[in-house]
Amino acid sequence: MKAAVITFPGSNCDRDLADAFEKAGAEVVRIWHKDTEIPAGTDVVGVPGGFSFGDYLRCGAIASRSPIGQAVVDFAAKGGHVIGICNGFQVLTEMGLLPGALMRNASLKFVCRPQKLAVATTNSIFTEGYAAGAEVTYPIAHHDGNYVIDAEGLKRLEGEDRVAFRYIDNPNGSTADIAGVLSENRRVLGLMPHPERVVEDRQGGTDGAALFRALSGMLAQA
Amino acid sequence: MKARVHVMLKDGVLDPQGEAVRHALGHLGFSGVEGVRQGKVIELDLAATDAAAAEAEVKAMCEKLLANTVIEKYTVEIA
Numbered sequence: 001m002k003a004a005v006i007t008f009p010g011s012n013c014d015r016d017l018a019d020a021f022e023k024a025g026a027e028v029v030r031i032w033h034k035d036t037e038i039p040a041g042t043d044v045v046g047v048p049g050g051f052s053f054g055d056y057l058r059c060g061a062i063a064s065r066s067p068i069g070q071a072v073v074d075f076a077a078k079g080g081h082v083i084g085i086c087n088g089f090q091v092l093t094e095m096g097l098l099p100g101a102l103m104r105n106a107s108l109k110f111v112c113r114p115q116k117l118a119v120a121t122t123n124s125i126f127t128e129g130y131a132a133g134a135e136v137t138y139p140i141a142h143h144d145g146n147y148v149i150d151a152e153g154l155k156r157l158e159g160e161d162r163v164a165f166r167y168i169d170n171p172n173g174s175t176a177d178i179a180g181v182l183s184e185n186r187r188v189l190g191l192m193p194h195p196e197r198v199v200e201d202r203q204g205g206t207d208g209a210a211l212f213r214a215l216s217g218m219l220a221q222a
Numbered sequence: 223m224k225a226r227v228h229v230m231l232k233d234g235v236l237d238p239q240g241e242a243v244r245h246a247l248g249h250l251g252f253s254g255v256e257g258v259r260q261g262k263v264i265e266l267d268l269a270a271t272d273a274a275a276a277e278a279e280v281k282a283m284c285e286k287l288l289a290n291t292v293i294e295k296y297t298v299e300i301a
Contacts, residue, residue, distance in 0.1 A: 058290055065287055094290065101292045104238050148235060148293055173238070 013049035020196035024212035043219040049086030060090030089190035100149035106173025129214030136207040138193035147174035230261035
């Protein structure tokens with residue numbers, strides 16, 4: 001399985017994400033925001049957390065329109081798998097690959113803590129490694145994680161079983177406790193919590209490992 | 223030619239920052255502030271000389287980058 005991890009100016013979780021993919025057995029290629037193509041043979045693109053372009057204009061807005069941004073949109077349109085974590089989730093909503101938007105936390109405070117989540121669907125390559133209804137703890141660290149979607153959009157997401165994770169004890173005001181959502185074809189996942197920060201014991205937990213293992217295993221067979 | 227773009231959250235989208243400003247104004251003794259909405263002003267210097275063409279182009283910029291139309295609305299002034 002081959003994963004391509006993008007680095008934007010201001011990304012700070014790109015190495016952690018690359019590391020999590022490698023530990024799950026993936027070959028990892030690091031790519032730069034000025035690159036214009038996803039490397040041939042890539043199975044999954046990782047859009048990491050951080051503060052791409054200093055969060056100027058809106059979180060993720062400039063990154064989503066960078067040269068690699070169009071390549072990611074094209075890759076997803078052809079059925080490629082994409083995971084966006086934290087700032088990466090903001091980038092994917094700005095690209096229009098995922099519905100809704102991430103606004104300033106309702107508390108107006110930056111939240112940084114281990115966060116309990118419920119796996120809301122196991123019907124995706126990202127979450128099928130978990131038991132239905134499993135509770136996991138991933139770290140969160142964000143100022144703009146307040147997921148907003150209109151009533152119609154929410155109805156559609158829930159009707160199509162596209163909420164991947166929900167917060168237990170909502171930390172940021174997100175609509176319907178939503179922490180992560182899937183695209184219509186279930187091949188693009190965006191989430192605010194950080195599974196890549198809990199893949200080995202020395203990080204204080206391993207709840208994120210199943211996500212990368214499932215992704216790696218499934219895509220290796222594909 | 224100059225253009226000024228106002229970007230505001232759409233009606234109905236809760237503005238936590240505006241609410242915080244409203245509370246702060248209350249603490250400073252400005253009673254009677256019933257609502258605060260916070261937005262952005264973006265000024266552009268354009269080479270264009272035709273106002274209608276400039277307006278159309280700036281609107282395209284708003285749709286593609288300057289506003290996130292999922293949660294924001296915008297207005298364009300050309301001067």
